[in-house]
Amino acid sequence: FSSVTVWTRISVKKVSTILDKMPYIHIHTNLNESVLKDGVEDRIAKVVADTLGKPLEKMNVIIVTGIRLQRFGSKEPAVTVTISSVGSFDAQRNPAYGPAIKQVFKEEFGVENDRCGIVFHELDINFVA
16 A cells, blocks of 8 residues: 555655646657747647646747658658646546647647547656656
C-alpha cells in the first residue's frame, strides 16, 4: 500500500499548488514557424483547457517547429503532441479527448487527423514541482 503512504504525506495545499501548474502541452512539428498564425498558443491552450476541464490560465504550451519528423513512413507535414497532466487521463476519459484536440491542430496546422499523434501522459503528483 505504498500509494496510500505517499498520499498521506502530501498536504492538500501542495496538491492544489501542483494541480494549478498543469497541464503541459509539448508540440513538435516539421512545419516552419512562418506557417503558424499569431496567437496559436492561446487557441490551443483554450481547446485543451476546455476539453480537460482545466483552468486556462494554468496551461503551458511549448511549440517546437521546423524539426525533422517522420510519421507513418511519410515526411509530409505532421504534428506530435504530448499532453502531461496530473489527474486527467485514464482509459474511460481519453477517447473523448482526441477529436476536439485533433480538430484544433487541423485548423491551426492544416494537418489531417492521421498526421497528428497525441500522447496523453498522466503525471505522478510526487514527481511534479
